[in-house]
Amino acid sequence: MRITVITDSKVIKKEYDKEISISDILNDCGFNIAHPCGKNGKCGKCKIKVTGELSEITTEEISKLTDAEIKSDIRLACAARAVGDVTLYYNGNTAKIQTQSAGYMPKIDLSPITSKEDCYGAAIDIGTTTIAAYFYKFPEGICIMSDCVENPQSKFGADVISRIEYSNNGGLEELRSAVQNAIDSLCERFGNPIDTFVVTGNTTMLHILNGLDPKDLAVAPFTPKTLFGIRKNNIYFPKCISAFVGADITTAILASDMTKSATSLLIDIGTNGEMVLYHNGKLSCCSTAAGPAFEGAGISCGMPAVSGAIDHIEISQYGKISYTTIDNAKPIGLCGSGLLDAIACMLELGITDETGYIDNDFEIGDSGITITSDDIRQVQLAKAAIRAGLETLCEYQGCSAADIERFYIAGGFGCYVNQKSCVKIGLIPKELEEKAIVIGNAAGSGASMILMSSSALEKSEKIADSAEHIELSGNSAFSEKYMDALLFK
Amino acid sequence: MSILSDISIQIQQGRVPKVKELVSQAINDGISPKTILEEGLIAGMNIIGEKFKNNEVFVPEVLIAARAMKAGADILKPYLVQAGVQAKGTVVIGTIQGDLHDIGKNLVKMMLEGKGFNVVDLGVDVSPEAFVQAAIDNKAQIICCSALLTTTMGEMKNIVEKAKEAGIRDSVKIMVGGAPVSQSFCNSIGADCYAVDAASAADAACDFCN
Numbered sequence: 250m251r252i253t254v255i256t257d258s259k260v261i262k263k264e265y266d267k268e269i270s271i272s273d274i275l276n277d278c279g280f281n282i283a284h285p286c287g288k289n290g291k292c293g294k295c296k297i298k299v300t301g302e303l304s305e306i307t308t309e310e311i312s313k314l315t316d317a318e319i320k321s322d323i324r325l326a327c328a329a330r331a332v333g334d335v336t337l338y339y340n341g342n343t344a345k346i347q348t349q350s351a352g353y354m355p356k357i358d359l360s361p362i363t364s365k366e367d368c369y370g371a372a373i374d375i376g377t378t379t380i381a382a383y384f385y386k387f388p389e390g391i392c393i394m395s396d397c398v399e400n401p402q403s404k405f406g407a408d409v410i411s412r413i414e415y416s417n418n419g420g421l422e423e424l425r426s427a428v429q430n431a432i433d434s435l436c437e438r439f440g441n442p443i444d445t446f447v448v449t450g451n452t453t454m455l456h457i458l459n460g461l462d463p464k465d466l467a468v469a470p471f472t473p474k475t476l477f478g479i480r481k482n483n484i485y486f487p488k489c490i491s492a493f494v495g496a497d498i499t500t501a502i503l504a505s506d507m508t509k510s511a512t513s514l515l516i517d518i519g520t521n522g523e524m525v526l527y528h529n530g531k532l533s534c535c536s537t538a539a540g541p542a543f544e545g546a547g548i549s550c551g552m553p554a555v556s557g558a559i560d561h562i563e564i565s566q567y568g569k570i571s572y573t574t575i576d577n578a579k580p581i582g583l584c585g586s587g588l589l590d591a592i593a594c595m596l597e598l599g600i601t602d603e604t605g606y607i608d609n610d611f612e613i614g615d616s617g618i619t620i621t622s623d624d625i626r627q628v629q630l631a632k633a634a635i636r637a638g639l640e641t642l643c644e645y646q647g648c649s650a651a652d653i654e655r656f657y658i659a660g661g662f663g664c665y666v667n668q669k670s671c672v673k674i675g676l677i678p679k680e681l682e683e684k685a686i687v688i689g690n691a692a693g694s695g696a697s698m699i700l701m702s703s704s705a706l707e708k709s710e711k712i713a714d715s716a717e718h719i720e721l722s723g724n725s726a727f728s729e730k731y732m733d734a735l736l737f738k
Numbered sequence: 739m740s741i742l743s744d745i746s747i748q749i750q751q752g753r754v755p756k757v758k759e760l761v762s763q764a765i766n767d768g769i770s771p772k773t774i775l776e777e778g779l780i781a782g783m784n785i786i787g788e789k790f791k792n793n794e795v796f797v798p799e800v801l802i803a804a805r806a807m808k809a810g811a812d813i814l815k816p817y818l819v820q821a822g823v824q825a826k827g828t829v830v831i832g833t834i835q836g837d838l839h840d841i842g843k844n845l846v847k848m849m850l851e852g853k854g855f856n857v858v859d860l861g862v863d864v865s866p867e868a869f870v871q872a873a874i875d876n877k878a879q880i881i882c883c884s885a886l887l888t889t890t891m892g893e894m895k896n897i898v899e900k901a902k903e904a905g906i907r908d909s910v911k912i913m914v915g916g917a918p919v920s921q922s923f924c925n926s927i928g929a930d931c932y933a934v935d936a937a938s939a940a941d942a943a944c945d946f947c948n
Contacts (some may be wrong), residue, residue, distance in 0.1 A: 286918075287888060289888070289918055289920065290920060290922070291917075291918070291920070307922060308920075308921050308922065309920060309921075309922065363749075407904050410887055410888055410889060411888060413889055414888040414889050417889060467887055467889035467890070468836035468837075468889055468890055469835075469836050469837060469838050469862075469863050470886070604795065604796060604798070604799065605796055606793075606794060606795070606796075621902055622793040623793065626793065627794060629796060629797075720838070722837075722838035722839045722862075722886075723833075723838030723839065723840055723862045723863075728844070729886070730840050730842065731841060732797060732798055732841070733798070735796060735797050735798045
């Protein structure tokens with residue numbers, strides 16, 4: 250079949266001798282379309298205009314597309330297949346996601362783990378959404394460049410489970426080479442030879458990068474092939490804590506220096522929602538698997554934090570809604586921080602209450618962007634997971650939210666989120682509002698610390714060994730708290 | 739207002755002490771246990787179920803109502819047994835092998851009990867053999883299986899196959915649900931029904947048993 254892909258800058262022609270899915274065609278053309286739900290037809294985020302000889306529309310597509318969209322030849326790229334000649338209209342999604350620079354780092358004594366004195370080192374954080382690299386010059390131990398790229402695995406799913414599923418279906422090598430190529434491109438952009446790497450990331454990411462089958466990570470009892478904490482040639486992989494709390498959390502704990510307080514909490518608010526509690530000399534952690542609602546997936550007008558996303562909303566003195574968008578561009582959707590602000594405002598204005606009920610869809614000012622009842626339910630589910638995870642850890646360790654002296658917020662999303670909104674919707678308890686410290690990409694900083702100091706390396710392995718993982722699924726204490734935390738309070 | 743309507747309202751509002759009080763009173767007033775069950779308890783849960791489907795109420799409200807219903811049902815139980823009142827049907831439910839998530843499954847169980855079903859809860863990480871054996875042992879009409887991990891969904895197909903092997907496929911309906919599950923998936927594994935939420939699951943179960 251003959252395929253024509255029309256973008257705003259060029260026309261691409263392809264030929265295939267058998268049926269092919271629209272998302273595979275886009276892949277072939279080198280376009281990185283995101284599939285947050287892993288091509289299950291569940292999120293509706295891969296909408297594309299396509300005409301010609303296509304497979305019959307599926308029930309999933311009918312539920313995710315409006316009548317108007319279907320009439321204008323919109324289909325879901327994951328569900329539609331070309332069965333004959335087809336024309337695709339693709340406007341690209343190459344906007345750069347807002348990311349933060351290197352996070353906070355405590356003072357350390359320089360004792361680099363490089364093989365020679367005069368050289369370059371790289372600390373790499375393979376995030377589920379973004380891969381960040383920090384390039385250091387030795388012997389000075391200074392970061393001379395930081396860079397990032399979207400994790401190309403996003404086209405296989407927004408969360409680790411969907412990527413493991415892709416690997417289970419024969420996609421391990423494709424996943425591995427996608428992330429390897431991304432790292433290679435970051436190093437090429439830097440341009441200097443790297444003597445030593447420290448590569449951190451969650452357990453699934455590290456398995457995939459090393460070509461290790463991640464299959465058992467996604468089935469109870471969730472067994473990793475290895476927890477790393479090993480050197481392979483000139484690469485050191487910091488130690489993971491469990492199947493779902495990885496080396497990225499180990500390095501974040503290192504960078505936060507959270508054990509300097511008697512009681513402290515660290516959270517990475519995102520799809521995986523990992524958190525760590527330190528109390529009475531003990532570290533306990535969990536993964537709340539909050540889901541990608543805070544990255545826009547599953548939300549009717551949700552989108553990543555790129556140009557045109559409403560990112561902050563507040564109520565002006567006259568009780569009117571005012572909002573800002575990224576790049577001050579015309580609003581085209583809502584990103585995570587905007588979503589939380591929206592609900593906080595709706596609560597403030599009495600448009601919804603703690604149960605999350607609304608009479609009608611709510612429009613954000615004059616933006617044309619709306620919040621639906623389903624959107625509110627998605628946020629309730631996501632924020633309940635995080636709140637209940639936090640309370641479960643506290644109960645397990647015998648402390649309360651009030652005991653927490655320092656509350657570290659790690660990760661990209663954490664840099665943009667409004668803490669007042671988080672408290673308003675009950676994502677975090679009120680006691681933590683004044684204690685919040687945003688530490689940015691702590692996973693990356695921790696990896697950098699390891700690069701710069703062999704004692705930091707030792708400390709990181711001790712952290713991973715001593716931290717206890719608490720499994721939340723099937724945990725009745727968590728379930729009770731989860732039900733309660735579904736309310737906005 | 740009739741005492742039965744009052745019971746229904748108290749269930750919807752989750753007022754456990756009031757429900758217990760009213761159910762006891764209704765029994766004393768000579769209203770048949772079956773009537774109290776259907777027009778008081780189940781009627782209240784039905785309204786909650788409809789509101790849940792319409793997004794007027796969410797999980798917490800269902801939970802609160804279900805707890806109140808259970809309190810009322812516990813008082814009513816010996817009288818129902820005495821009067822020979824049968825459950826609407828028997829359902830075996832569980833989270834499939836390899837998966838530990840149970841919040842959704844628990845919600846389905848509550849809604850099924852809210853419709854008057856007898857529910858046998860096998861818990862989490864349940865093998866296909868265990869589902870089938872429990873269905874046989876309990877003479878169940880329906881097997882409900884839940885999954886939250888895409889990586890474990892394949893086990894649902896094994897349940898269908900094991901049911902065939904055991905010769906109960908024609909007498910037992912198989913219902914599937916959970917975030918990653920879809921109608922297409924249900925069709926592809928030969929299950930009978932896909933339920934998008936707990937209230938729909940309960941409705942579908944009623945349809946199967948009528």
